[in-house]
Amino acid sequence: MPVATPRLLTAEGHELRMVLQKHKARRKRKAFLLVAPLLTFVVVGFCLPILDMLRRSADNSIVEETLPRTISSLKGWDASGDSLPGERAFAALAQDLVLAQQQRRATRLGQRLNYELSGLASLFRRSGRDMEKVVLEVRSRRGSYKESLIAFDARWGELDSWRVLKRFEDEMVADYYFASLDMKRDLQSNEVSFRPSEERIYLRLFGRTVVISLGITLATLLLGFPLALWIARLPTHQGNILLVMVLLPFWTSLLVRTTSWIVLLQQQGVINDLLVAIGIVSEEGRLRMIYNTTGTVVAMTHILLPFMVLPLYSVMKTISPSYMRAAVSLGAHPISAFWKVYFPNTVPGIGAGAIMVFILSIGYYITPELVGGRTGVFISNRIAYHISSSLNWGLAAALGIALLTFVVAIYWLYDKLVGIDNIKLG
Amino acid sequence: MSFFPPHLSIFERGWYVVFRLICVSVLVFLLVPILVIVPLSFNALPYFTFTPEMLSFDPKGYSLQWYREFFTDPNWQGAVRNSVFIALCSTAIAVGLGTLAALGLSRADMPARSVVMGLLISPMIVPLIISAVGMFFFYSRLGLQGTHLAVILAHAALGTPFVVITVTATLVGFDFTLLRAAASLGATPVRAFFKVTLPIIFPGVMSGALFAFITSFDEVVVVLFVGSFHQRTIPWKMFSGIREHISPTILAVATCLILVSMLLLVSLELLRRRGEKMRGIKH
């Protein structure tokens, strides 16, 4: 049985519920309009570029665009078999390559395909350069493209060269993702498998990035906790002075701090000189503290320490000292009172600081690059390498996706546990 | 040791001393790298190590030549100009957009708040190398790669999360009825913003601005990718200096930067105090 609710009307005779709803919608719109400019700016100027970059990890259109006839003529060919494709495919390839060379795309395509099978770069460079001659010759002799191409370069008679081309029949080719996870797709059987463990690079790098970042997080916690505790329990005025000392490195250029760690830690550096002068370390036994994991951990712990101290401090500041006093006056040993009463209250600060430090550290690039040497570099450094050195942008994008997914997952955790609103800065 | 409360046992006093020692050494760890830079910037020889002359305080071991080089080399001066210009412009954009957004975000009626907040904070969270590479391709395609505009926009995007966070934080205690009061007294929303809201959130805006400024001023990864020679900033020069042609000039620059950041820090601290006074928070 529906119960008739009395209708509430405004002075103008409109239904109150509707008016309130309208009002609310207008306020919502107003709030959103204030946010809209920045949201547009961030989405267009930041999120879209990142998505666009990530798109490259799956973009293989260069193959289809450069060799359209070849790809379509390979439709009926069985790549897992033991016979080469027919004359039609060779003729199509020759035609495609002549056109590709005119547009100067043959060698570029070779570069792309070289990631799948090394040797194709030079095969395509050679073939592109001389294909016109080959075609003219075949036409004048009315000969076979297949024979002439194989005679021109024996690699055209190898099954694997064709299997690579056949692979690009599909529009989506996930090979960059496989590569980014140290997996390989067999050319013949198309089976995906992990590389043997001594050949793995990226899984090891990801693993190392996470382990070192955890180490840095732990180090900042161990160093930051007592410091934050001390500052929080000092009178405000003295506490503020110390806080400024914590913030000073935070505000000092990252490069400056990294440089000074080089000065301090290198084998002929300040710390080693000091240790030798005191006699703890012999001249020959100077410690290696930089261009390895130690260097990265020390420098990054220093750089990220303020991100741990600040949230810890702001949480500790809110814990009333009377809790501890009460516990002690009730007979608890100070240590047990601290552990049972004070410490649990600091956990939100520890969580906030730890996740912040961890997120920032797994994406670091500059510091590991400068002080990491062989064993202290991160996945970011490898991404940069593929962007600016090997020019394998597709693989760089795939590695970027893997890293970004990981960071977003941690960020989501942060939001769930701490809340984005609770990020505090100084 | 008279400052100990009289009831503490020897063990507790001992622990207290150890605790203090730990804290002081952490502080030393924080400050030493910065303090080491300063004397080395006066090195007479072009190396990053303390020479015997320096250690024996022989005046011959010291010199101002790296400062002279910094202040007279047109490349360094160009870098200073670029850094300041880019940082100021990107800060202005970040503060303008970020403050508006923070005002919207702190209203109770903001729809899809956590999603929007997540997007707005993302420039702070996404690993810099990914942002840098993404923007490199993006601005290249727009034909803006290697222009001041591209670097400014990129840095503005990186700086906005800081403005949003700090301004939202100052708005936490903000009493929105004040705005209604202003409106009922006949103020337009714009006038109400400048007369009522802005004075209250000003410290937050300023500290957000400082964060945005330092983010741009200290940023090297994005500028390496998005910028070109014409946009080279101080960090760019320092980065190539550390790896390319090493000279203690970068230590002199570093010392100057430390001075600048100390100035910024002091002003931030003063602003914070003023902000607490404005909002009536007492220690």
Next chain:
Amino acid sequence: MSRNLFVAFAAMLTLGLTACGDDDAANMEAKPAELVIVSWGGAYSASQKNAYHDPYMEKYPQVTIVNDDSSNEAVPKLRAMNEAGNVTWDLVDVVAADAIRACDDGLALEVDINDILAEAPDGTKASADFGDLLVSPCFIPQIVYSITFGYRTDLVKEPMTQLCDVFDLAKFPGKRSLEKRPIVNVEWALLCDGVDADDIYDVLSTKEGVDRALKKLDTIKSEIIWWSKGAETPQRLADGEVVVGSTYNGRLFSLIEEKKQPVAMLWDWQVFDLDGWIIPKGISEEKLEAVKHYLYFATDTQRLADQAKYISYGPARNSSAPLVGKHADLGIDMAPHMPTDPNNAKNVLLYNFDFWADKRDEIDEQFQAWLSR
């Protein structure tokens, strides 16, 4: 009839122009322009400024040359500019391997060397004057440099004389500074593992061969500090961080002769490499004319020889070699410091560009996996 005459006349004029050589072409007035020239920065850019840019701008004050020190990232940036259709560089200084890559990728213009560059003073065509160094149709060589070793004379008991001393930890203990890439290092490792210089690339073309090289490097792996920028080894040598390290010979020259550090050269099995210009594809016609005009001037016999006054890299033209003189400030003879000097070039490795173009990615993966183990 008149048309044919005109063609014949034009042909004569062209012939005449080429016959007259430098003077006419060089006297052709340069149009006012701003050229953005990309190079490596540091001492190298300074040597180009002294030898090419400044004299050129003095002669043609209507042209301004802007330096951009981005050669390190030249190929990726060119590629991005090319994708965007917005090329802002006019002339780029790159190593030969990068020139080949840029040319392959369609990022650089193919040039006819004889058409745009000056002949040697004795009338030899430019292509013959550069000879074998024209490794890519896009590449205009400037210098021959080498990657070689320098060692601290005060930190070793006896002078290091052979490449394999680098691999001898018993005789020469201490850290080594090597470049963080397989190229050059694997070749050196194989040489010291007993492979004949002529067989190196055959051995390296198999995975087992690369493993063999890495196994040799394993023997000194713990003592290696890796570098990625040319300045790192000189700095480490100066600081005494390493006993011996590889880098570009010009950097070592400046460390030894200009900065007077206790360091000596170890030339054995130095690896020759080339550096030169490429013209980015996609620049405007006017810019292209201006660039060609500049190149005609900056790559002639005298100018290339002039560069050697400021940095110890060998000029790429045969005809420049006899003109190499004394260092501009130090006044020492530069010839004995050139990698091409017979005393230094007893054992030289010519590295195989084609091989590395093909195998670079594959061997690099193997190298990186080895590195991270």
